[in-house]
Amino acid sequence: MASMAPPPVVEHPIYQLIFSRRDVRRFHPRPIPQDVLKRILTAAHHAPSVGFMQPWNFIVIRDPQIKARVKQLFLAQNTQAARRFRGKRRELYGKLKLEGISEAPVNLCVTCDPRRFGPHVLGRNTVRRTDVYSTCLCIQNLWLAARAEGIGVGWVSILRNDRLKAILRIPSGIIPVAYLCVGYPVEFLSRPELEVAGWAPRLSVNHLIFSDRWGHRQPFQDGGEARWV
Amino acid sequence: MASMAPPPVVEHPIYQLIFSRRDVRRFHPRPIPQDVLKRILTAAHHAPSVGFMQPWNFIVIRDPQIKARVKQLFLAQNTQAARRFRGKRRELYGKLKLEGISEAPVNLCVTCDPRRFGPHVLGRNTVRRTDVYSTCLCIQNLWLAARAEGIGVGWVSILRNDRLKAILRIPSGIIPVAYLCVGYPVEFLSRPELEVAGWAPRLSVNHLIFSDRWGHRQPFQDGGEARWV
Numbered sequence: 423m424a425s426m427a428p429p430p431v432v433e434h435p436i437y438q439l440i441f442s443r444r445d446v447r448r449f450h451p452r453p454i455p456q457d458v459l460k461r462i463l464t465a466a467h468h469a470p471s472v473g474f475m476q477p478w479n480f481i482v483i484r485d486p487q488i489k490a491r492v493k494q495l496f497l498a499q500n501t502q503a504a505r506r507f508r509g510k511r512r513e514l515y516g517k518l519k520l521e522g523i524s525e526a527p528v529n530l531c532v533t534c535d536p537r538r539f540g541p542h543v544l545g546r547n548t549v550r551r552t553d554v555y556s557t558c559l560c561i562q563n564l565w566l567a568a569r570a571e572g573i574g575v576g577w578v579s580i581l582r583n584d585r586l587k588a589i590l591r592i593p594s595g596i597i598p599v600a601y602l603c604v605g606y607p608v609e610f611l612s613r614p615e616l617e618v619a620g621w622a623p624r625l626s627v628n629h630l631i632f633s634d635r636w637g638h639r640q641p642f643q644d645g646g647e648a649r650w651v
Numbered sequence: 652m653a654s655m656a657p658p659p660v661v662e663h664p665i666y667q668l669i670f671s672r673r674d675v676r677r678f679h680p681r682p683i684p685q686d687v688l689k690r691i692l693t694a695a696h697h698a699p700s701v702g703f704m705q706p707w708n709f710i711v712i713r714d715p716q717i718k719a720r721v722k723q724l725f726l727a728q729n730t731q732a733a734r735r736f737r738g739k740r741r742e743l744y745g746k747l748k749l750e751g752i753s754e755a756p757v758n759l760c761v762t763c764d765p766r767r768f769g770p771h772v773l774g775r776n777t778v779r780r781t782d783v784y785s786t787c788l789c790i791q792n793l794w795l796a797a798r799a800e801g802i803g804v805g806w807v808s809i810l811r812n813d814r815l816k817a818i819l820r821i822p823s824g825i826i827p828v829a830y831l832c833v834g835y836p837v838e839f840l841s842r843p844e845l846e847v848a849g850w851a852p853r854l855s856v857n858h859l860i861f862s863d864r865w866g867h868r869q870p871f872q873d874g875g876e877a878r879w880v
Contacts, residue, residue, distance in 0.1 A: 440694045445699050475851065476851075478859060481864065482861065488864070507771060544845070548811060555787045558784045558791070561784075562698065562787070567669065592865045600784075614703055630696065630709060634819075
């Protein structure tokens, strides 16, 4: 099936969506229409989940006071995080915009309820955290549906979960998996911001693929990246 | 923005993909062309990742002997898993087909390398497992791209990671996140198999959405599911 010719340009819109999706940190204040938000959350809800447990909840945050408290949490944590880096790397870190909590019209906390349909969930006994994995799959559905609607999403991972739970009154058994900023973006960059800024390069997918066992490479016979990458 | 009228039918193909994606366990033996597999893996590789660390690898398994060993692993583990359920639930469990390891032309182990671009990864200090979360996002990209190609994916979560690592010679620091069966499906069911079988119902997305804090409901004013759900 492989040939020396480059593969044809792929037309299915999913590829364009996937390649143009970005982690967005700069937002217009324009609100997200209720029906658009509902479509995106419904797309999220149709992700696969272990034992069909659908463990997710969505806290839609619009209250500026709650956003301000989360922003404070980020700032405290980010000062600590910056200290991990040295020299030029630290300088670059300081210049990066890592969140859009206040500007984004909607913040979204996506949680996982490990007890849903429990205690025994089909398929979850061997690898316990497949409930959180399922919640991540739902987040990627959300991210792609948002992109299709022209809406940007940015994941803020520099937040302490215990404090975030206190702000959002999340019960002790529930796991906050993602805190997302959601809104119409100033722009969708053509490449990831961390790539453009020189923080890290895009790896070649060919180097990440093994055949039958770890470390065993059997290169794709077309010899390179697909044309539309 | 909300109204009493049902929202218009949404045309973007991403929704159709998301709603028609299934966890597939019944496969045709027909092989997956090399260029199609490459497209799907490239789509996976373009998922978002914490600090742009791209922590994933893909082990493409076609060797029948390796598949047979993984299948044995599943069978041993599944016997134990079945014991967690009682009565009618156990009976139903026994009737479910939970994997297609031998039949699927390709098995795929997706792993996470926590050391990539490390030790300090931008955004990963606060919630350490965001590297695994990123790997899950990549799996959902893969799942949707596969669906666009008419290819089914089934996640086998009933496998002990330590034994799977031994079979696939995965080094100690690497985390196997998903073991997937990939191939052309006998069919894409219109609803999830576990829903059809009566294992668990589809939840209403409205009940999963809170406003500003946990437990606070502010229903969408259209009052129900979007029309195309």
